[in-house]
Amino acid sequence: MRTAHQYRLRLTKLQQTTIDQWLELARRQYNYRLAERFNWYEQNRCDINACPLTCHLPELKENPNFYSQKRDLVNSKKLFPEYKELPSHTLQDVIARVEKTFDRWLSGDCNGKRSGKPRFKGQGRFRSIAFPDPVKPEHINGRFIQLPKIGKLKMILHRPLPDGFKVKTAAIIKKVDGYYITLSLQDSSVPVLSPDVPELGNTIGIDMGLKSFLVDDSGKEVEIPQHYRKSEKRLKRLQRSLSRKKKGSNRRKKAIKRVAKAHLKVSNQRKDFHYKTALKLLSPGKHVAHEKLNIKGLAKSRLAKSVNDAGWGQFLQILSIKAERAGLLAIAVNPNGTSQNCSGCGTRVPKALADRLHVCPECGLTLDRDHNAAINIKYLAVGHSVNKAQVTSEAIAGVTEKPALYA
Template sequence: MRTAYQYRLRLTPQQQATIDEWIELCRRQYNYRLADRFNWYEQNRCDINACPLVCHLPELKDCPDFYSQKRDLVNSKTLFPEYKDLPSHTLQDVIARVEKAFDRWLKGDSNGHRSGKPRFKGVGRYRSITFPDPIKPEHINGRFIQLPKIGKLKMILHRPLPDGFKVKTAAIIKKVDGYYITLSLQDATVPVLTPDAPNLNTSTTLRVNNIIGIDMGLKAFLVDDSGSYEPIPQHYRKAEKKLKRLQRSLSRKNKGSNRRKKAIKRVAKAHLKVSNQRKDFHYKTAKKLLCQGKHVAHEKLNIKGIARTRMAKSTHDAGWSQFLQVLSIKAERAGLLAIAVNPNGTSQDCSSCGNKVPKEIQDRWHSCPGCGCELDRDHNAAINIRNRAVGHPVLKAQETPDGIPGVTEKPALYA
């Protein structure tokens, strides 16, 4: 089993200066190695629809890869002796990041999805360094952890390290409110949970009992198939007034002045607080769902597409993508599944009879003229999502264990 714990660091001024210097050297090395790959790409590329009969390109050189650039680190240390103070594997990790970013731009990831063109890291844009070597048990003593070429660092041990786990890697991250260390832990004796999909050979009632359907929205963060809802917190919109004031104050400061640096730090802290609040809400909501011991079915939304519409600010404020990622990871750890279903028609179809009841975006109440089903729009969608997850587009109320409640009065939330 592999997991990660993050702790806050309490560093001495000398340790802070050392880490800042190392991060800056890694940033320069990242930009240099990325520029080396860009130069190769521009000098050796030729459009397939415009290739001349006689090649006019200079003598082709080999593509810089991880191993060739890693061997060239010796020359970097000769020309710039300050690189000798960094651990060798930390510098090699910088080249690994360059190769990953460059390959995902040209080739794509394992699923074939290509990323955008990598960008050079400006000052303050490179914020972490990695120590890929495993940390020996004798190098962890209570709240202190010993890293190569920097010595012992003090951690705020808000939770103890689990017994039996070995520290495989460590990464120091610089945030606006301080320094953090992320420890990657592994224990081969703990099996990795691989939950199975719902068994199609069991009865329909049993499978419906083991799955929760949720419909995510912007009026309520989510509504489940029982009709209960989770109100949306809107952390960014609540902090928008303060952020506007801080940003206006920042715009008045002279570039390069110390006051501008302090104003930048105030703005960054305000944004970090919003981010932490949103992440805390996502983890607590995921735990609340998974504590019921059931699989969770949700819509497979095109969140990037929705974020380009007029609902962009509200979509980013809700953080659906981060929530679904947290839900998927936590469900796997609990031996459960987060099942993504086709979202087409979940709000339009009746969850009782399956007839299509057209609605506009402003229509928040589902009223079926065929069977007389009266439900909130999101509640109706959550039931449809659950039914699709078990393989049945429509399940009548009398076939489910508790029945689909025929609500005739609007809940207080939608009144």
């Protein structure tokens, strides 16, 4: 089992200065290695539609990869002695980041999805450094953790490190309100739980929306907090104050921090709400079924601000992780028809987005639109059909035992 704990650091002035210098050196190294790859790409690329039938292509130059750039770190330390202050594995991790972002731009990830073109990191844009080596148990003493070439760092242990876990890696992150350390923990003795098969009795269906954050199959609603919209007035005032400051001035730097702190507070409020909501859903010990939403597509529509403010993607990710640790399942189902079909008889009842009440003309079922969708999502998660036509065709085909849809 692999998990991560993040703690706030209480650093001395010297340690803060050292970390800031390391972040700046890592940023320069990142930009230099990324520029090497861009140069190779521009010198060796050839557009097919612009290439004549007979041409002489020059010999391809050596493609800079992780190993060649890692070997070149020796020359960087000779030319710039300040790089000797950084741990070697921390510098190698910077090159690994360059390779990952460059390869995802050209080749894509394991699913074939390509990312955008990598950009150079501006001043203050490189905010984390990693320590890939495992931290030995003797290097953690109470609230202090010892890292290479920087010594002991004081942590605020708001929760203790779990027993039996080994600290595999550590990463220092600089935020606008201070410095944090993220510890990656692993315990191979934790067994893999085999959850029960989802059934109607041990599954909860939820429908996520913008009127309410979610509605479960019993009709209970969770109000949507709208943290960003509530802070919009203050953010607007801070941003307007920032726009009046002269570029490069100290007052502009202070204004940037004020804006960043306001955004960080909204982000922390949203994350806290997501964790608490996921805990309430999983506390009965039941599987949770939800729609498989195209959140990126919805974030490009006219509802973009409300969708991003709700943070569905972050919530579903947290829900999936917490469910796995509890030995439960977070089941994503196809949302097609969940709002239009009747949860009582399966009849399709077309509704516009503004129609918030479901009234079935056949069975007379009257429910809130989201409540009806949550019941349908629960049926789909356990293998039931929510379409009357599909039920009829399966019955004709000779299906003798079909779970009832009629509640």
